[in-house]
Amino acid sequence: MMKREMQCIQCGWCCRQYRGYHWAKVPDLLRWYDEGRRDILRSVAAGRNPDGCLRSAADLGEAELAAMEPATSWTDPVTGEPLEACPFLVDARDGRFLCGIHPTKPAVCRETNTWEWGFGRFGPWGCPVSPP
Template sequence: MTTLLAWLRKKHILRGSEPVQCLGCGQCCEAFGGHLRASKADLSRWQELGRTDLLARVNRLGWIWVDPENGQPENHCPFLQRVNDKTAHCSIHEVKPDMCRDYPTLAHEKRCLRGVFLH
């Protein structure tokens, strides 16, 4: 049993209660990136910063990310930059939506898609 638990922890499937930093795998951005809403604070922040590139990807109901040319929802976040198979970076990290900043929430038991406990 000890060997199985060690393997699960090594593969980031099972973690203790200790907080771990984001692995930067990009799975959450790929899975949820097309099903997010901008908060009022997001919209205000982006307007103040002149981020028309971000505002153009918000529909009239506040859903993000939509294609600015056809208004159709994107499948995943268009600002995710994949480095390799295991790593991705957020190209708008400093101004990313509050919903992204808050992930994973208590509703996710503070665990990301890979099962890693994040504070």
């Protein structure tokens, strides 16, 4: 089947619908480590220290990051609770919503063409520019 190229209108629907559930996988974690992006790694939970204190991926070294399971959601760096929405989505206040970490966003965000999911198959998870 021929792949359809669609124009994303930056409505932010997909980022808001998927909420925190954008998996950060090991290559994402290691890239953020290399780039010094502690601000991103802070939003990836990494269990607790032996003293019970919350730990985030920003507290881990390269070897520990390489051994992490994919993160299943973004988490609040203070409470460790899963976030309802991606913390990096920015309201441009002109009708668009933009990714605040676009150059280094997780692979799942970079590689998912939401319009290919279609309204028919995924109902409210669809994208306004996806073909009917």
